[in-house]
Amino acid sequence: MTEMTDAPGWPAPHPGAAPMPRRIAAQAGLELRTLVRNGEQLLLTLIIPVLLLVVFSSEALISTGKGSRIGFIAPGVLALAIMSTSFTSLAIGTAFERRYGVLKRLGATPLSRSGLIWAKAASVLVVEAGQVVVIVVISLLLGWHPVVSVTSVISVIAALIIGSAAFSGLAMLMAGTLRAEATLAAANLVYLVLLGVGGVVFPLTKFPAAARPVLLLLPSGALSDALRSVLRYGAGLPGKDLLVLAVWAVAAIALAARTFRWE
Amino acid sequence: MPLSRRPAAPPRLACVSDAPAVEVTGLVKSYGRTTAVAGLSFRAERGEVTAVLGPNGAGKTTTIEVCEGYRRPDGGTVRVLGLDPVGDARELRPRVGVMLQTGGVPTTARAADYLKVMARFYASPLDPAMLIDRLGLAGSARTPFRRLSGGQQQRLSLAAAIIGRPELVFLDEPTAGLDPQARRATWDLVESLRESGATVILTTHYLEEAERLADRVVIVDHGTLIAQGTPAELTGASGQVRFRAEHGLDTAGLLDALPAGSAVKESPAGQYLIDLPGGADPQIVATVTAWCAEQGVLAQNLRIESRTLEDVFLELTGRELRS
Numbered sequence: 001m002t003e004m005t006d007a008p009g010w011p012a013p014h015p016g017a018a019p020m021p022r023r024i025a026a027q028a029g030l031e032l033r034t035l036v037r038n039g040e041q042l043l044l045t046l047i048i049p050v051l052l053l054v055v056f057s058s059e060a061l062i063s064t065g066k067g068s069r070i071g072f073i074a075p076g077v078l079a080l081a082i083m084s085t086s087f088t089s090l091a092i093g094t095a096f097e098r099r100y101g102v103l104k105r106l107g108a109t110p111l112s113r114s115g116l117i118w119a120k121a122a123s124v125l126v127v128e129a130g131q132v133v134v135i136v137v138i139s140l141l142l143g144w145h146p147v148v149s150v151t152s153v154i155s156v157i158a159a160l161i162i163g164s165a166a167f168s169g170l171a172m173l174m175a176g177t178l179r180a181e182a183t184l185a186a187a188n189l190v191y192l193v194l195l196g197v198g199g200v201v202f203p204l205t206k207f208p209a210a211a212r213p214v215l216l217l218l219p220s221g222a223l224s225d226a227l228r229s230v231l232r233y234g235a236g237l238p239g240k241d242l243l244v245l246a247v248w249a250v251a252a253i254a255l256a257a258r259t260f261r262w263e
Numbered sequence: 264m265p266l267s268r269r270p271a272a273p274p275r276l277a278c279v280s281d282a283p284a285v286e287v288t289g290l291v292k293s294y295g296r297t298t299a300v301a302g303l304s305f306r307a308e309r310g311e312v313t314a315v316l317g318p319n320g321a322g323k324t325t326t327i328e329v330c331e332g333y334r335r336p337d338g339g340t341v342r343v344l345g346l347d348p349v350g351d352a353r354e355l356r357p358r359v360g361v362m363l364q365t366g367g368v369p370t371t372a373r374a375a376d377y378l379k380v381m382a383r384f385y386a387s388p389l390d391p392a393m394l395i396d397r398l399g400l401a402g403s404a405r406t407p408f409r410r411l412s413g414g415q416q417q418r419l420s421l422a423a424a425i426i427g428r429p430e431l432v433f434l435d436e437p438t439a440g441l442d443p444q445a446r447r448a449t450w451d452l453v454e455s456l457r458e459s460g461a462t463v464i465l466t467t468h469y470l471e472e473a474e475r476l477a478d479r480v481v482i483v484d485h486g487t488l489i490a491q492g493t494p495a496e497l498t499g500a501s502g503q504v505r506f507r508a509e510h511g512l513d514t515a516g517l518l519d520a521l522p523a524g525s526a527v528k529e530s531p532a533g534q535y536l537i538d539l540p541g542g543a544d545p546q547i548v549a550t551v552t553a554w555c556a557e558q559g560v561l562a563q564n565l566r567i568e569s570r571t572l573e574d575v576f577l578e579l580t581g582r583e584l585r586s
Binding site for chain 2: 009010011012013014015016017018022023025026027029030033034037038096097100101102104105107108109110111112263
């Protein structure tokens with residue numbers, strides 16, 4: 001180690017904030033690198049969805065109705081990938097950041113709390129874009145023939161973004177109020193429950209008729225239904241599902257904003 | 264060209280720029296039934312190092328966190344650089360550096376990566392590599408925060424607090440739990456900051472730290488101010504001279520030769536203590552040694568001492584600081 005014996009004078013104070021976009025980009029980059037290096041997070045966001053895609057499309061483990069199995073599974077796995085990133089991963093990461101004072105400390109930097117929220121949103125969207133590319137490419141290799149049109153592309157993007165907003169709001173609601181360990185347990189549990197009843201790999205038609213409308217009102221059911229109706233059946237804009245997701249998004253974000261405790 | 268009708272300098276700005284770094288007036292803060300701070304007032308001048316000194320639980324961290332804008336006061340006012348820490352947070356954030364007592368860094372972030380990200384929040388930050396080097400973290404630049412030693416974690420938090428070149432830095436127990444070498448590195452850095460013109464406010468329960476670093480010391484206990492001033496003002500002018508000699512000397516003649524108000528006692532046997540309210544000076548030392556020579560006595564272990572902050576704290580509270 002070099003000793004700085006003839007060190008020049010320490011630089012004089014020169015305070016000032018960087019421009020907002022640079023602050024957000026810097027924090028979003030850190031969040032992304034953290035996510036990519038975290039093994040458990042990668043398991044949730046990429047490995048489990050891809051495994052489900054491959055296993056359920058190749059074996060007739062469940063009856064998926066008329067048409068190809070991959071045509072049923074791919075939209076469901078896309079919905080699952082969105083949930084894993086914008087709900088489970090975001091909730092757990094944020095809860096531990098709160099517990100270790102990371103959110104508190106960032107609140108005293110020029111990034112500010114709103115900048116932190118934007119950085120998290122940006123990193124979630126970048127990860128999701130990556131997930132969508134991987135899942136679509138693998139699905140196409142597995143013989144997927146989705147309905148592609150201007151309407152379907154717009155509908156899918158709208159469903160992914162509004163769905164992300166809804167799940168992110170729920171994640172922040174949980175991370176901002178519960179203890180970190182409770183969030184860890186609850187977020188994983190909810191992930192499993194939504195995997196089961198969210199129309200991801202089990203068709204909602206397999207559930208009792210009375211339960212179906214309720215399941216379609218859950219964000220997971222609405223998201224997978226929206227993606228499937230467009231990509232598998234070539235339906236138009238899935239207005240009802242998008243409305244359900246939008247209501248969840250507005251309610252969850254408003255509630256999270258009111259209840260979130262930063263430390 | 265029309266004459267401007269605006270006053271030359273808006274009075275509020277003038278007032279803000281002249282304001283002390285921190286001015287706390289009658290601060291009260293409670294958590295439930297526990298009163299953490301009970302009417303504390305002090306000020307910290309710009310360009311100085313101010314140490315808030317007190318035992319654990321004295322209300323130091325609460326006070327600092329109110330100044331940092333994390334908590335709203337229940338009573339009293341707090342002004343930081345002439346601004347309201349909560350209402351003017353947006354303006355203060357780039358100008359104020361913060362080191363929390365613990366945590367604050369993502370556990371999986373690597374030291375150098377974290378500092379680079381923090382640097383990008385500011386307009387003209389310090390070079391992260393230089394700071395890493397200066398704080399002796401070069402060997403751990405790629406180590407995730409959670410695998411750094413406690414001392415390394417402290418130093419990384421310190422680096423993050425100053426990377427934006429703030430004019431005011433709050434350090435909450437910056438050297439708690441550090442080994443002597445790491446403590447010295449931190450002290451050197453605080454001294455460099457002061458030389459560069461920055462204002463530093465730190466909390467500590469180490470007396471040596473306050474004595475060595477601080478231009479001004481604010482002693483708190485039970486959420487109230489015990490005393491404040493420069494270390495010299497607090498320890499006062501008074502001094503002591505001690506020496507060891509044979510038991511049972513008649514010191515009446517010595518007392519007559521010393522300034523009025525001085526006191527001489529032998530306790531325990533053979534240990535002589537001279538209390539000097541006006542402090543020791545070369546003339547007094549000469550008087551003492553001359554008297555010893557007259558008596559044919561060799562003054563052994565002759566020592567001239569001043570009061571320490573520890574003595575001050577003990578006197579004011581009746582307790583030892585570290586008890």
